Every structure is written in C-alpha cells, then in structure tokens.
Amino acid sequence: xxxxxxxxxxxxxxxxxxxxxxxxxxxxxxxxxxxxxxxxxxxxxxxxxxxxxxxxxxxxxxxxxxxxx
Numbered sequence: 001x002x003x004x005x006x007x008x009x010x011x012x013x014x015x016x017x018x019x020x021x022x023x024x025x026x027x028x029x030x031x032x033x034x035x036x037x038x039x040x041x042x043x044x045x046x047x048x049x050x051x052x053x054x055x056x057x058x059x060x061x062x063x064x065x066x067x068x069x
Contacts, residue, residue, distance in 0.1 A: 005039040011055050012037075026054040 012022050012033075019037070023030035028050050035041035043051075045059070052059045 002039050004043075005037050008033065008036050008051060011051065011057065015055055022051070022054065026050045 012019065015022070017025070019030045019033045022028070023033055028047055032041060032043065032047065033051075036043055036047075048059045
C-alpha cells in the first residue's frame with residue numbers, strides 16, 4: 001500500500017497537480033485519491049489505469065516474493 005501511495009504522490013507532484021486537479025483530469029474522486037495517498041485505499045485496476053493514463057503513464061505489475069507468515 002505504501003509503495004502505491006508514494007507512486008501516486010510522486011505522479012501528482014511531478015505534474016504539479018493538487019488532488020482536486022488530478023481528480024478532475026482522471027475522473028477519479030478526490031476522496032479516493034486521498035485514501036490511496038494515505039495508504040488506506042484499495043483501488044481497482046480501472047482506477048489505477050485512469051490515474052496513470054492522465055499522467056501519460058502505464059500500469060505495470062511486478063511480482064515479488066514475500067516472507068512466509
């Protein structure tokens with residue numbers, strides 16, 4: 001969650017957008033962007049795709065091993 005939060009924050013800051021500006025440009029609600037940036041959101045692929053497309057980026061998934069619980 002925190003890597004995703006940081007990625008969205010950096011994407012937004014790079015464009016010099018407020019959350020509200022990103023929301024208007026992407027069609028994603030500002031409250032959802034806020035939750036994602038706080039690490040509390042659980043965005044759908046469609047939401048991530050909308051945010052990425054707005055910044056002329058693509059969504060990529062990277063597999064990683066996790067420690068056993």
